[in-house]
Amino acid sequence: xxxxxxxxxxxxxxxxxxxxxxxxxxxxxxxxxxxxxxxxxxxxxxxxxxxxxxxxxxxxxxxxxxxxxxxxxxxxxxxxxxxxxxxxxxxxxxxxxxxxxxxxxxxxxxxxxxxxxxxxxxxxxxxxxxxxxxxxxxxxxxxxxxxxxxxxxxxxxxxxxxxxxxxxxxxxxxxxxxxx
Numbered sequence: 225x226x227x228x229x230x231x232x233x234x235x236x237x238x239x240x241x242x243x244x245x246x247x248x249x250x251x252x253x254x255x256x257x258x259x260x261x262x263x264x265x266x267x268x269x270x271x272x273x274x275x276x277x278x279x280x281x282x283x284x285x286x287x288x289x290x291x292x293x294x295x296x297x298x299x300x301x302x303x304x305x306x307x308x309x310x311x312x313x314x315x316x317x318x319x320x321x322x323x324x325x326x327x328x329x330x331x332x333x334x335x336x337x338x339x340x341x342x343x344x345x346x347x348x349x350x351x352x353x354x355x356x357x358x359x360x361x362x363x364x365x366x367x368x369x370x371x372x373x374x375x376x377x378x379x380x381x382x383x384x385x386x387x388x389x390x391x392x393x394x395x396x397x398x399x400x401x402x403x404x
């Protein structure tokens with residue numbers, strides 16, 4: 225059921241968002257919220273496992289770097305593949321932590337164990353992402369974030385937010401560039 229929901233969601237994202245290869249796609253996910261519990265109270269790695277593969281397939285198809293946001297206990301640091309650190313134009317600083325279910329969250333912990341060469345970084349600037357369970361991924365989305373409206377409103381019991389980004393609009397036809 226959850227796998228079908230995430231696959232449908234990712235299909236809608238494909239239809240609505242121009243996904244730029246070799247950019248970050250951030251995933252914030254509360255498995256507690258998915259089962260109807262308060263965020264951070266009942267992480268379920270089996271749910272993380274069910275969601276991980278469709279997300280991984282989506283990332284491969286679009287040549288994206290997945291970044292799994294951890295919980296507040298690790299300052300919402302992100303689990304990524306080490307390879308992504310050198311493939312982006314931004315400097316990323318590795319931090320010393322291994323996400324676990326009770327400090328990092330079930331999704332981030334599961335991703336850490338599934339990645340070939342995982343690393344945790346403090347900040348990224350993602351071009352798009354999904355937030356399952358109000359995990360506050362906005363701190364890792366580049367300016368200007370644009371909401372993506374999908375027919376899928378929840379994954380399990382968790383509210384869903386999808387975001388993409390666009391370049392800042394500076395100026396425009398009414399802008400003035402001199403005092404005269």
